[in-house]
Amino acid sequence: MSNPFPISDDEVIDVAPPKRTRWRRWVIAAAVLLFVVLSRSLSIYVSVLWFGSLGYSAVYWYVFKLKAGLFLIFLLLTIGILRGAFLILERTFASDAFAPRTIMLNDQPVEFSPARFIRPLAWVVSVMFGLFYGIAMKGNWQDFALYFNQSTTTQADPIFQKPLGFYLFSLPIYDEISSWLLTLTFIVLCASLFFFLLTAPQRVLKSARSLSSGSAFAAISSALVAFLLAVSWQTYLSRFPYLWTDHQTFSGVTYTEANYLLPALLFVSFALILGAALSLVNAFTKKGLRLLLLALAIPIAVYIVGVVIVPTYVNSFIVKPNELGRETPYIEHNINWTRRAFGLEQIELREFEAENSVEALNLSANRATLENIRLWDWHALQDTLKQIQTIRTYYDFPDVDVDRYSFAGQTRQVMLAAREIDVEKLPESSRNWINEKLIYTHGYGLTMNTANEFTPEGMPRFLVSNMPIETRTQGITITRPQIYFGQKTDTDVYVNTAQKEFDFPQGEANTYTTYEGTGGIKIGGRLRRMLLAWALNDLSKLPFSDDVTSESRVLIRRSIKEIVNGVAPFLIYDNDPYMVVSKEGRLFWLLDAFTESSRFPYSRHHAVGGNRINYIRNSVKVVIDAYNGSVAFYVFDAQDPLMATYRATFPTLFQDASAMPPDLRSHVRYPETLIRVQGEVYGVYHTQNPKIFFQREDVWSVANQLGRDGQDKNQSQPIDPYYVLMQLPGEQVSSEFVLILPFTPASRNNMIGWMAGRSDGDNYGKLLVYNFPQSRLIEGPLQIEARIDQNAELSAQFSLWNQQGSRVLRGHLLVVPIGRSLLYVEPVYLQAVRSPMPELRLVVLAIQERVGYGKSFDEAMTHLFGEAGKTPSQPVSGPPKDDVDETAMKPAPSPPSGENIQQLITKAVQEFEDYQRLTSQGKLAEAGQKLEQHKRTLEELKRVGGKQ
Structure with missing residues (x-):
């Protein structure tokens, strides 16, 4: 019987896949690509609308065109260079590289054509690196913007004599392009070696001489020429970062580097060019391996001798025996340029006696300072506000800020906290789209209390509080208490809808409002509504909601940080935006912005906000309207070269400081972030004597205090800078708002001086440093803390308060310069364990070895100085006099009662x-x-x- 299946089991039939399957793959791939393109286009569309709503369309389009241009240029250049080089290599080695080969697979000969794999691989590599560098260079658009619009700088570094702009604007671009070219030439060189090895067997079969001659070595030589030239350029550029390299003692170029290492690197660069020339000669003369080895040997030999051996010998046997003498000029460069980079060269130095008598305080002349000594720690006040002023669980006070306001012609230091809404804290039964997107859209109002007063119950004495807003003083009104843009506004909301928005609770009922501002993006017609719904991931609700009309608006990117980083991502922003009440009663956020660099010559690096920088300026103050979300950038340092370049790049973005409304200008303040880093730098660089600097004989550090609530109380912590409304010693102005930072000698606890950053009027931005006399010891915060701990009466009181469900919280110790003396102030709070609501119960004062305390500031002054410590008029802080129990906390005991x-x-x-x-x-x-x-x-x- 014949076999109905004539094909044997060993035979395999190659069946091509159905065409339908191939088309399906292409359709799926096209659909995915279309989805990605549409999603990206929608993101661009929403960004255009958002920037337009803020009035900064020109900013967006400049950045967009620059990014797109960089992406396309480097994408096409990378693909063109790599694919062109691969094509030349393919043609050079074509006869041998692409010749069919027979390989053995499972003991069976199989025909193999390298061309089927090499040509697609060349395209893959070219496109892959093209996309990589297109995306990378697009991400570096800020460097290119600075390069194209760089401002003119005349100041030159002391080593290379190049202007400052070369390091801030040009060198970053040169480094990026150098790295790009080095990578491309290295890939081409590896590809030429690959082709050389791939074709070696075929050339050996043809002729023994062909292995090391002809076009093969010409191709390798040409690739090596490009590579050596790229290395030469990068070696030349590698000399400049030595200007800001941090060493153990100082930063910048050292004696050995200036006289031996940097010239050696220049010689290495020339040697690489010579090697490239030899390789080029080899490409034409086809001498073979000898010239190529020589081209590599020369720069390697120069590097080993000039960069490794000679500098090591000089540093060990010439510099080390006389290091101070050799390094003195370079230490002077480091001192001068570091002070310049951190804005310390204009510091005004003054002497401060720090006497310890009541006469030195000069109480009558410094009453404005005494009236505004801050007794409320912001941490303690925040906890108290969350208990008594949130009203509802979904409100929160993210922060408490210190500022100054004028009431009836008198300036007072106050503390403010914005009451923001947190929809995450809504009851679970209320967590739905309508509530989160249409009704609970904004926070409401703020609290304002005097910094130095408290009620008989230990609560803040409010000037502004509650809902609806209640004011207890003349000179401040709030007409727009709604906060649509803030620190906790992280969600998108729809306003001016058919739904009324919840405004504030009032008894058993709620009060509602409708948004009347111009912020956000108008919903518009059906097409825009659909596009916005897709872009905002709200396709299931927004297109079908009858509450959202064409006149409604969507508020997106409502967080302060999201707004400023979206508009001007090239600036560095402070972490502490603070709220200001304008003259018209509107609420605004003020935020400090900085320009920074890590390439400032001869300046030492310091950590600021997670970045290692060696240059900083507080060049910009940002104002954000809490109701409309509008944002304005005001330039306060027009001399900053980085700021000048950004202004040239974005002329419509920045305004002069003089354009800031006066009622907002009066609330600008010296930023804590800036004085922190300036204090850290000044602690080392306050001395301008190279010998003292080198030997570290006079190093200062920020004064320490004991850890507070939430911290290790046995571990000392650097004192945070703090704002004080005071009369500066030696000044005629009765009071001004200054930021203070005290200093101690390194590894010691006695005070040595204090720094003051001024905030008011024409003195804004000026730094003062008051030096203490070297002839006597001035006790520092930790020493005063020890005296407070050792006070028997205070220790007993604290022990009694720490019993049975309550605990004592000691506030941050403030060092307040008054007259010719220092007054140390520490508030003491009592808090129930079950209820985190600190009550201010005690004020502790100290002046050197003397400690006093009381239920109010005046009582503590009397305890500290006796009758001489009484202030010349009404009490400046604490509860009203008629509410104070005269028998409490008196230093002299009264007769005992008859109770046992x-x-x-x-x-x-x-x-x-x-x-x-x-x-x-x-x-x-x-x-x-x-x-x-x-x-x-x-x-x-x-x-x-x-x-x-």
Whole structure:
């Protein structure tokens, strides 16, 4: 019988895939590509609308065109260079490289054509690197923008005599292009070696001589020429970063580098050019391997001798024995240029006696300072506000800021906190699209309290509080309390819809409002609505909502950081935006912006916000409208070369400082971020004597204090800079807003000086440093903390307060210069463990070895200085005089009562339990009264116990 299946099992039929399957793959690939293109186009469309709503369309289109141009230029150049080089190599080695080969696979000969793999691989490599460098160079658009628009700088470095702009604007671009060319030439050189090795067997079969001669070595020689020239250029550029290299003692070029290493690198660069010339000769003469080896050997030999051996010998046997003498000119460069880079060259130095008498305080002449000493720590105040002013669980106070305002002609230091909404804290039953997107859209108002006053219950004395807004002083009104743009506004919302927006709670009912501003993007017609829904991932709700009309607006990118980083990502922003109330009663956010660089010659690097920088300027103040989201950038340092270049790049973005409204200008302040880094730098670079600098004989550090709540209380922490409204010693102005940073000698605790950053009027941005006398010891914060700890009465009081469910929180110690003396101020808070609501209960003052305390600032002054410490008029802080219990916290005991100790203990325990119960019930006023009774009982107990 014949076999119905004539094909044997060993035979395989090659069946081509159906054409339908191939078309399906192409359709899927096209659909994915189309989706990506449309998504990216939608993102661009929304960005265009957003920038247009802010009035900065020109900024967006400049950046967009620059990015697109860089991407296309480097994409096409990379593909063209690599693919062109591969094509030349293919033609050079074509006869041997692409000849069919027979290889053995499973003991069977198989015909193999390298061309089927090499040509597609060349395209893949070319396109892959083209995309990589297109994307990379697009990401470096800021460097190219600075290069194309760089401002003129005349100041030259002391080593290469090149202008400052070369390092800030040109060198970054040269480095990027050098790295790009080095990579491309290295790829081409590797490809030529690959082709050479691939064709070696065929050339050996043809002729033994052909292995090392002819076009093969010409191709390798040509590739080596390009590579050596790229290395030569990069070697030449590698000399300049030595200007900002940090060494153990100082930064910048050293004696060895200036006289031996840098010239050697220049010789290496010339040797590489010579090697390239030899390789080029070899490409035409086809001498073979000898010239190529010589082309490599010369620069390697120069490098080993000039860059490794000679500098090592000079540094070890010439510099080290007389290091200070050799390095003195270079240390001077480092000192001068570092001070210039961090804005320290214009510091004004003054002497400060730091006497310890009440006469030195000159209380009558410094009343403005005494009236504004800050007793509220912002951490403690924030915890208290969250308990008594959030009103509803979905409100929050992200931060508390310090500022100054004028009331009836008198300037007072105040503390402000914006009440923002956090939709994440809405009850779970209320978490739906309508509530989160249409109703709960904004925060409401702020709190403002004096920095130095508190109620009999230890609560802040508010000037502005509650919902609706209540003001308790003349000179401030709030007409637009709604906060649509802030620190917690992380979600998109729709406003001016058919739904009324929740404004604030009022009793059992709620008050609603409708957005009347011009912020955000108008919804418009159906097409724009669909595009916005897709771009905002809201396709399931927005297109079908009857509440959102064509006149509605969508507010996107509402976070302060998102706004400023979206408009001007090339600036570095402070982490502490602060709210300001304008004269018209509108709310604005003020934010400091900086220009930074890590390429400033002869300047030492320091860490700022996660970046290692050696140049910084606070060149810009940013103002954001909390209602409309409009943003304005005001230039406060027109001399900054980076800022001048950014202004030339974006002429419509920046305005002069004089254009800032005066009512906002009066609230600009010296930024904490800036004075922190300036203080760190000044601690080392305050001395301009190279010998003292080199030997580290006079290094300062920021003064330390003990850790506070949430920190390790046994571990010292650097004092944060703090704002003070005070009369500066030696100034005629009664009071001004300054930022203070105290110093101690390194590894010691006594004070050596303090720095003041000025904020008001024409003095804005000026730095003062007050030096203490070297002839006597001025106690520092840690030493004052120790004196407070050693005070028997305070220690006993703290121990009693730390019992049975309450704890003592000691605030940050402030060092306040007054007259010719230093006054140390530390507030003390009492907080129930169950309720994180600190109450300000005690003020501790110190002046060198003397410590005083009281329930108010005036009482503490009297305790510290006696009758001489009484201020010349009304009390400057604490509860009103008629509310103060005269028997509490007196330094002299009163006669004991007739109650015995056991009765007093029982009474004290009962009073404390009542205090805890009232606190947990939220009856703060009654709890405060009960705590006062409890303290009097404890005092009585202490006196009776002493008598018996």
